[in-house]
Amino acid sequence: MQVQLAQELIATSAGTRAEEILRRCVHCGFCNATCPTFNLLGDELDGPRGRIYLIKGMFETNEVDEAARHHLDRCLTCRNCETTCPSGVEYGELVELGRNFIEESKPQSSLFETFLLLIVPHFRRLRWLVRVGRLFQWILAPSLRRLLQPLKSVVLNVEPVLGETKVTLLQGCVQRAMTPDVVAHLADLLRKQGIQVIVHDDEICCGGLHLHMGREEAAKQFMTTYLETLYDEEVDAYISTASGCGVTVKDYGRLVGESRAEQLAARTLDASEFLSDFSFKPHPNVKRVALHNPCTLQHGQRVHGLIEQILERAGYEILPVRDSHLCCGSAGSYSLLQPALSEQLLQRKVAALEETAPDVIATSNIGCQLHLAAGANVRVVHWLTLLN
Ligand code: SF4
Numbered sequence: 001m002q003v004q005l006a007q008e009l010i011a012t013s014a015g016t017r018a019e020e021i022l023r024r025c026v027h028c029g030f031c032n033a034t035c036p037t038f039n040l041l042g043d044e045l046d047g048p049r050g051r052i053y054l055i056k057g058m059f060e061t062n063e064v065d066e067a068a069r070h071h072l073d074r075c076l077t078c079r080n081c082e083t084t085c086p087s088g089v090e091y092g093e094l095v096e097l098g099r100n101f102i103e104e105s106k107p108q109s110s111l112f113e114t115f116l117l118l119i120v121p122h123f124r125r126l127r128w129l130v131r132v133g134r135l136f137q138w139i140l141a142p143s144l145r146r147l148l149q150p151l152k153s154v155v156l157n158v159e160p161v162l163g164e165t166k167v168t169l170l171q172g173c174v175q176r177a178m179t180p181d182v183v184a185h186l187a188d189l190l191r192k193q194g195i196q197v198i199v200h201d202d203e204i205c206c207g208g209l210h211l212h213m214g215r216e217e218a219a220k221q222f223m224t225t226y227l228e229t230l231y232d233e234e235v236d237a238y239i240s241t242a243s244g245c246g247v248t249v250k251d252y253g254r255l256v257g258e259s260r261a262e263q264l265a266a267r268t269l270d271a272s273e274f275l276s277d278f279s280f281k282p283h284p285n286v287k288r289v290a291l292h293n294p295c296t297l298q299h300g301q302r303v304h305g306l307i308e309q310i311l312e313r314a315g316y317e318i319l320p321v322r323d324s325h326l327c328c329g330s331a332g333s334y335s336l337l338q339p340a341l342s343e344q345l346l347q348r349k350v351a352a353l354e355e356t357a358p359d360v361i362a363t364s365n366i367g368c369q370l371h372l373a374a375g376a377n378v379r380v381v382h383w384l385t386l387l388n
């Protein structure tokens with residue numbers, strides 16, 4: 001694709017990178033076939049190729065286009081489009097550049113977006129709000145009510161064990177507030193294997209939410225603090241239990257751009273990658289599992305088939321789910337900011353999962369877990385809690 005960057009953007013890193021990615025696109029439109037919003041809305045501008053043209057227009061004119069804001073807001077950032085692109089266009093990075101450009105040139109936050117950014121990345125605020133929200137849930141919109149799961153209190157045991165391997169568990173702010181049992185359960189599993197476990201009480205948000213919403217500067221501040229808090233040369237691996245956080249931390253080398261960030265990113269593994277050679281036992285009352293692989297795991301981190309292998313080895317039957325490459329509509333803050341589209345995607349996903357007649361639906365990201373639980377008749381769990 002020919003690109004004529006606006007004069008003011010020629011020497012900028014964002015302009016240079018956007019041009020590099022845009023030039024790779026050959027307009028073929030193969031990506032539209034796998035785009036959930038294009039499939040739902042049938043509008044070229046709600047597919048990746050159309051959005052790429054809108055981003056190109058902004059970088060060529062150095063002006064914010066309100067149509068671009070609208071259609072980029074409707075993008076899930078699921079990155080399914082990258083899987084069918086023959087030219088290797090890094091759409092996820094390009095849409096991030098487009099959103100940052102819009103937010104820097106012409107910031108526009110709704111009250112609700114400001115509220116989300118103030119609450120969600122801070123797990124104590126979120127936990128407090130959920131408690132209050134449960135008292136007044138009858139006045140809340142359905143999209144907010146689904147966040148109000150009963151809060152669990154758990155015992156997190158990180159007492160030292162004898163083994164030499166040392167890992168840090170990444171908790172994720174929403175998961176830590178809503179389902180702390182996931183990390184507690186993983187800590188127990190690892191300690192039984194003789195692995196030393198570290199959990200940081202002062203862990204903050206990885207910056208993923210701000211990044212997803214085009215707030216690059218704020219995202220980088222979170223990332224720098226996250227790095228300062230968690231980085232330890234002696235740790236063998238950082239294990240992510242929420243794939244939405246894992247996909248961000250694995251990209252710290254590019255996003256933060258210093259050697260410690262590169263090392264943290266290189267040593268960050270999804271829990272399924274770390275556990276791929278371990279064997280576990282199943283729960284006695286669960287046999288049939290319908291697995292929903294989050295976009296942040298299958299398209300973002302490109303981790304495929306490991307959860308299935310671990311669960312099958314443990315004795316579960318993994319059911320084939322149609323359209324398993326499609327997003328469930330959770331997508332970070334998307335379910336709250338685009339409730340109508342998100343709801344349609346949820347209905348489709350739940351139908352595909354439930355038609356397999358599972359005992360449980362399992363997934364590996366807290367956003368998907370809460371979102372699916374709001375629409376499913378079958379219990380939705382984090383896959384790690386199925387391991388004994
Ligand atoms: S990231 Fe997902 S929603 Fe956005 S353009 Fe690509 S496939 Fe479509």
Ligand code: SF4
Nearest residue numbers: 025026028029031085
């Ligand atoms: S598939 Fe790739 S090259 Fe083709 S239009 Fe989409 S992004 Fe461009």
